[in-house]
Amino acid sequence: MTYRAGWIHYTNVAPILDPLTLPDGVTAITGVPTQMNAALLAGEVDIANISAVEFIRHADRLEALPDFSVAVLGPVYSVNLFHTVPLEQLRRVALTRQSAMSVALLEVLLRERGLAPTLEVAEGEAEDLLARGYDGVLRIGDSALREWYGVVGPLTPETTMTMLPHQGRGITVTDLAEEWFRLTGHPFTFAVWAYRKDNPPPPELVQAMREARRGGLGHLAQVAARHAQKLGLPARVVQHYLWNFRYHLEAPDRLGLHEFAALAVPGHAPLRFGPGGERRHVLSASAGTLNP
Numbered sequence: 529m530t531y532r533a534g535w536i537h538y539t540n541v542a543p544i545l546d547p548l549t550l551p552d553g554v555t556a557i558t559g560v561p562t563q564m565n566a567a568l569l570a571g572e573v574d575i576a577n578i579s580a581v582e583f584i585r586h587a588d589r590l591e592a593l594p595d596f597s598v599a600v601l602g603p604v605y606s607v608n609l610f611h612t613v614p615l616e617q618l619r620r621v622a623l624t625r626q627s628a629m630s631v632a633l634l635e636v637l638l639r640e641r642g643l644a645p646t647l648e649v650a651e652g653e654a655e656d657l658l659a660r661g662y663d664g665v666l667r668i669g670d671s672a673l674r675e676w677y678g679v680v681g682p683l684t685p686e687t688t689m690t691m692l693p694h695q696g697r698g699i700t701v702t703d704l705a706e707e708w709f710r711l712t713g714h715p716f717t718f719a720v721w722a723y724r725k726d727n728p729p730p731p732e733l734v735q736a737m738r739e740a741r742r743g744g745l746g747h748l749a750q751v752a753a754r755h756a757q758k759l760g761l762p763a764r765v766v767q768h769y770l771w772n773f774r775y776h777l778e779a780p781d782r783l784g785l786h787e788f789a790a791l792a793v794p795g796h797a798p799l800r801f802g803p804g805g806e807r808r809h810v811l812s813a814s815a816g817t818l819n820p
């Protein structure tokens with residue numbers, strides 16, 4: 529029987545998906561986060577990298593791979609609130625239809641500051657929406673990365689690459705993952721690879737994903753160069769963007785995930801992960817290499 533995968537195809541998943549060869553009997557479709565969340569819950573796909581908040585909301589039915597995540601510690605650069613007034617003065621914020629996670633994160637961050645602007649879905653470029661009367665615009669993924677660079681760029685080779693800028697053209701870009709770090713000191717986990725708990729992926733698929741990730745992270749400059757061309761961004765900016773991600777759902781990423789779960793979905797069912805994640809740092813005596 530065919531096992532169906534659904535991939536969110538943003539650039540931040542490229543180090544895993546670009547080198548991936550699907551094993552026989554596995555098919556894949558792609559889409560934006562809200563499409564993949566819905567496809568997994570409707571049974572149209574069997575595994576997907578979904579918004580972590582949907583994994584939390586449906587923890588009674590879902591399980592996640594124990595060693596795969598899209599997480600960051602500090603700024604992420606692609607989950608951005610573009611705004612023209614200080615956060616405390618926000619009145620009307622445009623949300624994107626593509627994202628479940630960033631909306632939930634924004635709600636938590638606003639609540640923690642005691643703020644309650646009107647939130648409404650409105651698609652389009654952040655700068656256009658700001659010109660049309662919104663004072664904040666939430667955007668995610670590749671378009672948010674491109675729009676962030678449109679606001680702060682161009683960056684010269686002298687620009688420090690440890691922390692990239694967040695202001696320009698009269699617009700402030702509040703990076704939600706950085707705000708989360710300020711609030712908690714923990715990583716923020718945006719996505720996990722989830723499946724219905726009675727329908728785990730074949731081991732060959734997980735093995736192929738681990739091999740692909742090892743290859744992609746080992747050749748990050750090439751992955752970045754390829755996507756920089758597609759995005760119309762400098763390769764060094766895309767490389768910085770990609771090396772910033774934490775793809776292994778390690779203990780700090782789980783801590784951030786659990787903390788977010790308690791704040792965003794109080795009373796959620798216990799989060800469940802498949803077996804095997806703890807083995808990541810075990811030196812395999814037989815192979816003489818880190819496993820996996």
Ligand SMILES: C=C(O[C@@H]1C=C(C(=O)O)C=C[C@H]1O)C(=O)O
Nearest residue numbers: 561579606627628629630669719
């Ligand atoms: C950091 C990002 O993570 C993505 C954001 C998601 C969301 O907002 O629902 C879902 C999956 C993640 O891969 C991004 O694409 O900008």
